[in-house]
Amino acid sequence: MTAAVVTGLGVAAPNGLGTEAFWKATLAGRSGLAALTRFDPAQYPSVLAGEIKGFTAEDHIPSRLMPQTDHMTRLALAATDWAIGDAGADLRQLPEYGMGVVTAASGGAVEFGQRELENLWSKGKEYVSAYQSFAWFYAVNTGQISIRHKMRGPSGVLLTEQAGGIDAIGHARRHVRKGTPLVVSGGVDAALCPWGWVPQIASGRMSTVADPDRAYLPFSADACGYVVGEGGAVVILEDAASARERGAPRVYGEVAGYAATMDPAPGTGRPAGLRRAAENAIADAGLTPGDIDVVFADAAGVPELDRTEAAAITGLFGRHGVPVTAPKTMTGRLLAGGAALDVATALLSLRDGVIPPTVNVRAPAPEHGLDLVTGGPRDTDLRSALVLARGYGGFNAALVLRRTDG
Amino acid sequence: MSTGSTVTLADLTRMLRESAGEEEGVDLDGDVLDVSFDDLGYDSLAMLQVVGQIQREYGVRLPDETIADAETPRALLTLINTTGEISQAG
Structure with a gap:
């Protein structure tokens, strides 16, 4: 059976934007957890988050896509650009139907959705964006990546909450094995708004500690829940033989x-x-x-x-x-x-x-x-x-x- | 383009940018009056979005079926300024 290998990475993380910035921070033990600033969390029991800082969407996203994309999708599109660049893949040389997109999602673009629902309640239906029709949707990252890069091969979205990033890559591997040479996979998520916050609090698993250094201590005797962040990673998964054939600059490893x-x-x-x-x-x-x-x-x-x-x-x-x-x-x-x-x-x-x-x-x-x-x-x-x-x-x-x- | 409630090409291009952005390689400040919205990079959803903004800002009511026939900025402006029911400009 053909091997599915990762040839490109794109990372958007609270402690580093871009793969190498993230990796350097991670090895140095630099945390991105801090007081939540995206909205005022004072009325909620959990007040910390891993927020991505320094992401200026206009620097990465074409003007036509700005009104129709949520923060989550913009991060996903940027990470995808980085991953494709990292893979050195000249997409014009690859057949459109030979490239697929399989990403993970959870609640979709809840920040966009919350804003439009607020418009509906407070101003009326004339004020709801026409783009709400798809921008909130949990398959939206897969769709926008597919459209932007003309990837018309087998595509999909998997929702298994925190397990989704692995399930998406597992599913992408199935497509590679069935003959799709390149699949964009992984997951990028963001739900740092009240509508995204409340259902997570309801799980009872979020930390209510306000000290960023004491709030998320897995496997410790002081374990007290977790902190939620935004971001993720996009990986380029390829058939090993076709990656070699096109001269992929590097192979990070095999999804074995x-x-x-x-x-x-x-x-x-x-x-x-x-x-x-x-x-x-x-x-x-x-x-x-x-x-x-x-x-x-x-x-x-x-x-x-x-x-x-x-x-x-x-x-x-x-x-x-x-x-x-x-x-x-x-x-x-x-x-x-x-x-x-x-x-x-x-x-x-x-x-x-x-x-x-x-x-x-x-x-x-x-x-x-x-x-x-x-x-x-x-x-x-x-x-x-x-x-x-x-x-x-x-x-x-x-x-x-x-x-x-x- | 005379009375205060008339929608001008400049008004329209501003709202196109705000509602749907500007396609790479397209200059809305150029001679676009008779260029089709399709060639300007706007699909039907983009038109729905911009017409929604026009209706909100100018208090006009434009039936969906007539919008589909207005394929250029000139045609849309004519539609707005002649058939739209313009109330007090917002």
């Missing part, structure tokens, strides 16, 4: 294994599905747990969920059996963009032989039995990485990435 599972309904007493997802992804890659050099954890930061994940990891790898990290402590959880950013981060780790740290956690709670990378980055030879993600509602996803340079 993928699996997804669902948790059982609450109260059934059956085990959570995360371990099975990880096992299946490793087996799908033709590897064994001993071949995995680092795990990028879902790191919910909710004590019960941390226990479930730690049990899945130690069950597969043994106690302290594999380095585990959660650089999302520097960005917050990015909804549909989170797992995609973890995939990009894992590929950069493989490239440079270094594991970025889990910040703000001094040491994991001993009960978890994890070798959590804290304090600073850890240099080590890396060949294969496992990325884990869970989405609200019982979604589990796992991706195995492997270096391809021998």
